Amino acid sequence: MANIRSSAQTPWGKTIVDTLKSHIDERLKYPLAVPKEEAGHLHDYFCPVHNVFFEFDWNSPDKQYCSFCKKTWSSDRINWAWITIAQDRNKQFLIDCMYVYLATGDKKYARYMKDMLLDYADKYPHYKIHDKGRNTPEPANYSAKIYAQSLDEAGWFSDVCRAYSVVKPLLKKGEVEKIEKGLLKEGAGLLLKRGGGGNWQVWNNSGLAAIGVALNNDSIVKVAVEHTKVGYRQMMKTHVNRDG
Structure with missing residues (x-):
């Protein structure tokens, strides 16, 4: 934290801080309320004709514009994918606010983080566990709540827990x-029930470790690191044994 504050006073550091501030100001032009659904x-957020990424618009959750078609598209899966991007951008907003607060000490950026985290705390328990088709699969090894995949959910927590740790005091x-x-x-309750393999489990463990650190809960961190089947240490042993 001291290094960030010091680096922010350099010419290149000021440029970075100003860039982050501009990203935050752009986000503040639109409502900060967390999506209710x-x-x-993400792979559904592409034009079905040209296979290009739609142009994201905060004011258009149910009509997605293709710059090649010059028209808008709408379907359940396309519009659900819009929510995915909205959640990603909220995560980036929290991280941008975190760094600007650390660099400047301006508490308004801490307030932005606090308000959004409280909004998520209101809505997260009411999100349904689901897959990319909004189904509740059994067994639900790869499903999630904010996102359609635990991989994405764990990545979200990996970043957002850092912002929470900064604003918590x-x-x-x-x-x-x-x-x-x-x-x-x-979030920990969800990820503790997810036991995938390979890249998926690496991210699940990352999310668990981040949550465990944020909660000062060593038992959660221990699952991510020491679990005899899916912990980081076991995955490393498996990798070494397999590849020599």
């Missing part, structure tokens, strides 16, 4: 309890 699959007791109960512990 679950996200879909500024929060009231009730705010800490709400965020930890409604968001972090709920």
Whole structure:
């Protein structure tokens, strides 16, 4: 944190901070409310004719514009994918605010983080566990709540927990309890039940470790690192034994 504050005073550091501030200001032009519905699959956010990425618009959750077709498209899966991008951009907003707060000490950026995290804590428990088709599969090894995949959910928590750890010292007791109960512990409960393999489990462990650190809960971190089947150490042993 001290290095970030010091580096922010250099010419190149000021350029980075100014860039992050501009990203934050752009996000603030649109409502900051967290989506009420679950996200879909990012791979559905492409024009079905030209296979190009739609142009994301905060004001158009149900009509997605293709720059090649020069027209808008709409379907359940396409619009669910819009939510995926919205959640990604909210995550980036939190991280941008985190770095600007660390660099400048300006508490308005901490307030942005606090308000969005409290909003997520309100809504996360009510998101349904689902896959990319908004189904609830059994067994639900790869499904999630914010996103359609635990891979994406774990990546989201890996970043967002850092923002929470930075803002936590500024929060009231009730705010800490709400965020930890409604968001972090709920997320841990989901990821603890996800046992994939390879890249998926690496990310699941990352999300668990981040949540465990944010909660000061060594038992959660230990699962990510030491679990006899899917922990990092076991995965490393398996990799070494297989590849020599």
